[in-house]
Amino acid sequence: MGMDRREFLRIAGYSALLGLGGKAAFELLAPGQIDAAVESVPLTVGKKWGMAVDMTKMDEQIMDKVIEVCHRIHNVPKVANPKQEIKWIWKETYEHTFPGQHHEYAAEKYHGRNFLLLCNHCTNPPCCRVCPTAATWKREEDGVVMMDQHRCIGCRFCMAACPFGARSFNYGDPRKAPADLNPNFPPDMTYPTRVRGVVEKCNLCAERLAKGQIPACVEEANKIKEGALTFGDLADPESQVRTVLREHYSIQRKPELGTGPNVYYII
């Protein structure tokens, strides 16, 4: 049964109002399904998920592959108008990824080189601060910046607030995306599609984290080149991501804005 945390809490809240205990309420509302429901509440083992992108190992092939996989398993459509495209993970040149940090004498290998970009799952996310409905929020347990596309009203305040361009808006209906660009849409029947008029972005594969798996981009990247992407718990000093950050020099995008990006770039 596809009950998520929010729905679980809502039913629990109604039950409390009715003066019922959690288990009793479930037996009443959905007899026999309590164990299944509790199992599907997203569980997560990390306290503060983060990622390291190792640009010494990253190449175009890996980036193209992870973009393709991410967009396929999350049913991200290709749209005709490039101004209104939707992207969860994408490429951008060094100069435009780190505006204000590049200089004309920077190492030549970085001139015009593509970097891999995704939502930074900031520690202090301005997108969540400005949302008028809490349709986007910072998950306390593990720091994932989540999105509830059923609650989003499409005001696009979060897009104005995000300094990383990580958010996309469904200007049109993704289910009506052009068929020539999207054969067999939606490509993944196990993941929901969205309606028009809501914002979406990288969810750090929350659906995979709930099953104890790592994000798909990390899994795919490591299949091609070990260590190109490292995912882990930044709160755990012994985690793999902390280890690689300890051993290499790394930078963040726009750290001066105080949002606390949790994606690091090893250069």
Add this chain to the structure above:
Amino acid sequence: MLEKAIRGSQTYWGWLIFLLLVIGVGAGNFIYQFFEGLKITGMGRDVSWGLYIAQFTYLVGVAASGVMVVLPYYIHNYKAFGRITILGEFMAIAAVTMCILFLWVDLGQPMRVINVMLYPQPNSIIFWDMVVLTGYLILNVLIGWNVLSAERKGIHYPKWVTPLIYLSIPWAFSIHTVTAFLYQGLPGRHFWLTAIMAARFLSSAFCSGPALLLIICFLVRRFTRFDPGKEQMRTLASIVTYAMILNVFFFLLELFTAFYSQIPGHMVHFQFLFSGLEGHGRLVPWMWAAAVFAVLALILLINPSTRRKEDTMIVGCAAVVIATWIDKGMGLVIGGFTPNVFERVTDYWPTVPEVLITLGVWATGFFILTVLFKIASSVKEEVAGY
């Protein structure tokens, strides 16, 4: 008093029917947008707010400016404005209604707007904007209606209205401050991230709103027997002049900060607006037009002889309205988004349906304004014994 709205001349009815037609065209295009999504607009992931939010921002200023006739009358006991406070309040009602409509047509999921009330988020400025805008609308409806009906009966308005009038004064300042906060608290948008934004908003509101009111006062005098008064209009023109001087001054402060510090992130938006960037310069003629109109307005309004002469004063007011509409609408919103967070430039230009929906909302506002001003002027005529 509503019956006053259904008795009017042919011109009155012709104008209302014309507005209804424009509303109908706008509504038709909105239905199209509702089913197709905002993809029918010129907006995109880089410029994610456009013409709608620009109009919203401008009109919050017009709404707030009602206080410029209310404050002198009730706080400074400036009796002359007693004749026209109702016009300021009724203009505020029409403007706030347009603001709410512009916000609504900009939503990706307009039917979910109730979520803002179901899940109130005090940390979101949109929540506060909703609170202050609806509050301001209710205040002006209650005050305007009660004061006018009391005037018609020749009695003093009920006592409970007085505290509402005093409340409406700081409330007017709050609606435009909160609107500025929508922009000025966002990290990574240098053009908006400036402490003077709210002050600039208020100064441009207090020149553009009264300037619009002055133009409407002329029309009222032309089409009805109600005369808003020579002294009243002169005082309003002085208010417009002072506020416009402040508005231009605040803008120059921004220019100094950006271009003396030479910080690229601060200069680049002004460069985009006034000289274009990487070959993108569709706003350039508009921004220079705004600058020319601003200078023209200052010349006509500061010079006492042209300010007191009605023809030139009205030209000055029209110049104020045009200059602030460009600067605070498209200039502010698109300039803030361009270049984007990657320092890339993406063009934005409204599409035909987007413009027609915008005109439809404006027509709705003018419809409300016409009906309310018809009621007000008819009551004034009746009291004067015509």
